Amino acid sequence: MSENVLVSGVPGVGASRVCEGARRELDGEYTLLNVGDIMLQEALEHGLASSREELSRLRIRDQRALQRRAAEHIGRESDSGSLLINTHLVVETPLGYVPGMTGEMLAEIDPSALVVVDAATETIRERRERSERGYEHFSESVGFHKQLQNAAAFSYSLQGTMPVYHLDNEDSAGETSAQLAAIAGMLSNLSPES
Numbered sequence: 001m002s003e004n005v006l007v008s009g010v011p012g013v014g015a016s017r018v019c020e021g022a023r024r025e026l027d028g029e030y031t032l033l034n035v036g037d038i039m040l041q042e043a044l045e046h047g048l049a050s051s052r053e054e055l056s057r058l059r060i061r062d063q064r065a066l067q068r069r070a071a072e073h074i075g076r077e078s079d080s081g082s083l084l085i086n087t088h089l090v091v092e093t094p095l096g097y098v099p100g101m102t103g104e105m106l107a108e109i110d111p112s113a114l115v116v117v118d119a120a121t122e123t124i125r126e127r128r129e130r131s132e133r134g135y136e137h138f139s140e141s142v143g144f145h146k147q148l149q150n151a152a153a154f155s156y157s158l159q160g161t162m163p164v165y166h167l168d169n170e171d172s173a174g175e176t177s178a179q180l181a182a183i184a185g186m187l188s189n190l191s192p193e194s
């Protein structure tokens, strides 16, 4: 049976790097998808946005439609095997924070586990400054974003049956990747053969 593992982190915490490392360790057992990339691809195809920043500036209604399409895409991908899904549980927009997932998306993706990648607020700020990925449009409210994300994680958990796992990415990203790979591997081993 295939498993879907949702991985979330406040932008800059290192979730992408950790997911990429875990994917390599899992050696083909899981495919890595990034919800933001899928939404951006959909937005490009429909002429709605041409960058991640523009994506977060779309009307909430349009963001919802893109989220729905991304979930459908992921649902189709999960028919072919297990997925590591890098997403944001809480999205920062110029008008405030909005949920990165909806009940409808969760029902479509049906994750087996939700992993929150975490680090100290100051560490996240420093990583944003050092990174070339461009985090300039995010506000300084990293601590608040983290609080919302943690609240969102458990409220999403209540809507389904997935446990929430906390991963500390304060030190070596390689070690955090190995921990994520271990969780994903454990889930695969728990699954009954179908």
Ligand SMILES: Nc1ncnc2c1ncn2[C@@H]1O[C@H](COP(=O)(O)OP(=O)(O)O)[C@@H](O)[C@H]1O
Residues within 6 Å of the ligand: 009, 010, 011, 012, 013, 014, 015, 016, 017, 018, 127, 128, 130, 131, 132, 133, 169, 170, 171, 172, 173, 174, 176
């Ligand atoms: N454990 C870590 N130690 C040091 N730097 C890290 C660690 N994890 C990530 N980084 C760095 O932090 C920056 C943001 O990481 P990235 O994976 O792009 O973040 P996210 O996907 O969470 O926005 C990158 O420059 C990355 O190399």
